[in-house]
Amino acid sequence: MIAYAERFVHESDAEARQDDGVSGLDLQLQGILDWSPAAAAAAARDFGGLRSAKPRAVVRPSGADDVARSVRAALRSPSLTVAARGNGHSINGQAMSDGGLVVDMRAAGAGHFQVVVGAGAGAGGAHYAVVAGGALWDDVLERCLSYGLAPRSYTDYLGLTVGGTLSNAGVSGQAFRHGPQTSNVTELEVVTGQGETLTCSRSDNSELFFAVLGGLGQFGIITKAKILLQPAPDMVRWIRVVYADFGEFTRDAESLVTRPDGDTFDYIEGFAFVNSDDPVNGWPTVPLEPGQRFDPSRLSPDAGSVLYCLELGLHHQRSNPPSDVDSVVGKLLGRLGFVEGLEFRRDVGYADFLLRVQNAERDAKATGLWDAPHPWLNLFVSRNDIAEFDRVVFKGILKDGVGGPMLVYPMVRSRWDKRTSVVLPESGEIFYLIALLRYTLPYPEGPSAKQLVSQNLEILKTCKENRIDYKLYLPYYQSQEEWKWHFGKQWGRFVERKARFDPMAVLAPGQKIFSRSS
Ligand code: FAD
Incomplete structure (x- = not known):
C-alpha cells in the first residue's frame, strides 16, 4: 500500500490515469478516483463563489471503507490533505483542498438508509433513521415521510448534506424547541484523521462524538448518522406578522421560544426588512401568497426605516x-403586539413548507442569482446585545437591506450541548441567529463581491467596537490568532481534540485552522 500511495502522490496525472482507470486502483477503492479536470474544477467551486482551490483528485467513495482508504493514503504522504465535500454549500472554500483530495460524500449519500420505528414513548421508544453522512436532507425527509415520520430539527434549505450541517450545527425555526441538528443525533460513524472507522455516541467514544458535532470537519469524516425522528404532521399554518418596534418584536419572539410545548408555535423565525416598496428588500417580501398585499397605511407615521417580521408555523x-x-x-396570536392588519396566513403541506427555499432556488437559478457570488454573513448574537446590534447594524449599516433575507430570531442555549465543538456567545440563555443572505447579480450588474465582503468586515468591526457579544456561525478566519479569539475558552479543548483525532492535520484544510504536519 505504501508504494501505491507514494506513486499516487508523485506520479503525473496522465500516468496515474493509465493505471487507475475508473476503478481507482491506487487507493484500492471500491468507488472511483476521478482525475479529470472537470471534477477538480467542480470541487474548486462552492456556493459562496469567493474562493477557489483545486484538488489533485476527487474521490467518489462507495462507503466508509473508501473514505478511510483516502485518509490513510494521505497520512502516508508528507503533505496531502483530505476535504470531505458535502454539497459544497459553504461560503469561503471550507470544503476545498488545495492540491489534496476532495472526497465527494454525496457519491455514497444514498448508500445507507434505515428507519427504526420506536415502540412508543419513553425509554427505547424513540423513532430514528440511520443515514449516510453524504445524504441530502431533502432526501432524508422524503424517505422518512414514507414511514409517516420526519426529522425534528432542520435547516431552512434542505439541499445540504447531513455531514455538512452536523459539522456546523444546523439551525432553523425548530431549534428553539429541539435544539440544532447537532442535538438531534444519537450516534455517528466517523473516519478519524488517523484513518480509523469508529462508532461513537454520548456513551461510546463520547469525546469523538462531541468533537465531531460542530467540529468544522476537523476531527473526522461523518459516514453515518443516527437521527431522531418524530411523527410527521400533514400541514403547517404558516404565519407572518409585522412589527415596527424592535423591542416589541424581540419581547414577543423571546416569549414564544420560552413557552412550554403546546402553548406556542412549532416553528419560530423572524427577519428584518426595509420600510419601503423595494421588491427585494421591502414590503413585497412579506406576504405569503400572490393575492395578499402589504398595506403600509397600517404603520404608524413614526415607524422607522427598518421593520421586523415574526415568521411562525403551527403543525x-x-x-x-x-x-x-x-x-x-x-x-x-392574541398575546402578541404586532401591527394590526399586517398579518399574513397560509396553509401548506408539511413537505412543501420544509422545501420552501427550494422554490426560491428555482427562481434564483432562472435569474442567475443562484450562481453569482454569495458573501453571506452568519452570526450568533447574545440577547443582551441584540438591541445594540439592531441600532448599529440593521438601522445603521444595513438600513437599505442586503438584497436578500436578513434573518433574526432567538434560540435557547439549554437546547445546545456544551460538550460539542459549536461556539456560542458568552452570555445569556437566549441568543439570536443573524443571517445576512445576500442575493445580488454579479458585478457590474450588481455590487462587486469585494464591496459586499468589506461591508461584512465593517459589521464585524462595528460589533467589536460596540462590545457586542457575538460569534460567527459557519465561521471563516485566515489566521490562528483569529481562530483562538473565536473559540475563546474552548480553544484549548479544540486543540487537544485535534491532537487526539487528527494529529497530522490531514482533514478539512479549507477551514484554515491548522496546517498539515509532515
Ligand atoms: P460543505 O459545504 O460541502 O462542507 C462544509 C464543511 O463540512 C467543510 O469543512 C467540509 O469539509 C465539512 N464536511 C462536509 N461533509 C462532511 C462529513 N460528512 N463529515 C465531516 N465533515 C464534513 N445552515 C443552517 O444552519 N441553517 C440554515 O437554514 C441554512 N440555510 C442555508 C441555505 C443555503 C442556500 C445555503 C447555501 C447554506 C445554508 N446553511 C444553513 C449553511 C449550511 O448549513 C452550511 O454551509 C453547510 O456546511 C453546508 O452543507 P454542505 O453539505 O454543502 O457542506
Missing part, C-alpha cells in the same frame, strides 16, 4: 377542522 393534521386550527392560532 396540524388535515383531519383537524379548520375552526380548531383557527382557534389555537387566534389564542397564540
